[in-house]
Amino acid sequence: MSHPSKHLLAIEGLEPPHIADLLDLAESYALLNRSGKTQRDLLKGRTLINLFFEDSTRTRTSFELAGKRLGADVINMSVSTSSVNKGETLLDTASTLNAMQCDLLVIRHAQSGAPALLSQKVDAAVINAGDGTHEHPTQALLDALTIRRHKGRLEGLVVAICGDITHSRVARSNIHLLTTMGSRVRIVGPPTLIPADAARLGVEVFTDMKKGLEGADVVMMLRLQRERMSGGLVPSAREFFRFYGLDAEKLAVAKPDSIVMHPGPMNRGVEIDSAIADHPTRSVIGEQVEMGVACRMAVLDVLARRLPRNR
Numbered sequence: 001m002s003h004p005s006k007h008l009l010a011i012e013g014l015e016p017p018h019i020a021d022l023l024d025l026a027e028s029y030a031l032l033n034r035s036g037k038t039q040r041d042l043l044k045g046r047t048l049i050n051l052f053f054e055d056s057t058r059t060r061t062s063f064e065l066a067g068k069r070l071g072a073d074v075i076n077m078s079v080s081t082s083s084v085n086k087g088e089t090l091l092d093t094a095s096t097l098n099a100m101q102c103d104l105l106v107i108r109h110a111q112s113g114a115p116a117l118l119s120q121k122v123d124a125a126v127i128n129a130g131d132g133t134h135e136h137p138t139q140a141l142l143d144a145l146t147i148r149r150h151k152g153r154l155e156g157l158v159v160a161i162c163g164d165i166t167h168s169r170v171a172r173s174n175i176h177l178l179t180t181m182g183s184r185v186r187i188v189g190p191p192t193l194i195p196a197d198a199a200r201l202g203v204e205v206f207t208d209m210k211k212g213l214e215g216a217d218v219v220m221m222l223r224l225q226r227e228r229m230s231g232g233l234v235p236s237a238r239e240f241f242r243f244y245g246l247d248a249e250k251l252a253v254a255k256p257d258s259i260v261m262h263p264g265p266m267n268r269g270v271e272i273d274s275a276i277a278d279h280p281t282r283s284v285i286g287e288q289v290e291m292g293v294a295c296r297m298a299v300l301d302v303l304a305r306r307l308p309r310n311r
């Protein structure tokens with residue numbers, strides 16, 4: 001099992017074998033989870049702290065479940081009640097975490113780069129659970145695992161990532177992972193929500209949704225991240241849905257067996273029509289959540305193997 005670092009801060013920089021190893025391990029955890037035999041002693045005696053400075057439902061609970069299924073002591077540090085709200089700096093928080101002998105630290109922060117900064121100051125292995133508009137590496141892993149389970153491969157697939165690309169760390173991590181694994185990635189959205197450095201990312205850019213979806217194997221929808229927008233970058237929600245919302249008519253130009261994904265939280269009727277989000281055969285949104293637990297177990301497993309035995 002190869003992993004190049006003590007931490008998981010980003011997908012950018014990982015090589016195909018690192019990604020493939022994580023996905024293979026996650027696949028074995030997915031099977032184990034389905035069989036109901038999930039409790040293992042791998043992280044017995046280890047402390048995992050979930051430090052979330054931004055809201056989360058799926059990511060925080062799935063890290064908690066993943067840690068518990070592997071036997072770790074899991075602590076959720078709620079930022080609203082911690083000293084961070086009393087003005088403690090990120091670096092003071094780091095010393096507190098060191099004093100608590102935290103082994104694995106899962107962090108989400110509104111500032112891009114906060115997990116990387118913390119990783120230089122804490123003894124724990126740090127996992128980025130989403131930093132600003134930068135990366136959300138475990139989301140990209142769970143998306144890739146879901147795609148691989150449906151399509152049998154990542155190489156050569158046409159993946160259309162649609163909506164608010166500029167503000168999406170999910171898009172960024174997925175672009176790095178999928179292009180590294182040989183998928184053909186398209187980004188689709190209004191010009192105001194396409195990042196300026198799109199060409200450097202090795203993707204094709206489409207502002208016409210139907211052209212962008214033509215022949216796609218995978219359609220990944222993203223939420224409008226209004227909390228990260230400084231001005232009015234989009235017209236009304238109704239107008240956005242008309243041009244960039246996924247409905248049956250637009251999906252009809254993708255491959256007939258294409259799958260529909262969304263990282264959540266979804267805004268039904270804005271970027272995705274309810275009938276598509278709940279489609280019994282095309283939507284794999286529920287499976288993404290299931291694969292999230294498996295992928296986080298794989299990441300915790302791989303990083304725990306590199307931890308010193310007795311601290």
Ligand code: ASP
Nearest residue numbers: 130136170223263264265
């Ligand atoms: N849950 C994802 C994230 O934290 C996507 C989103 O919030 O729209 O980035």
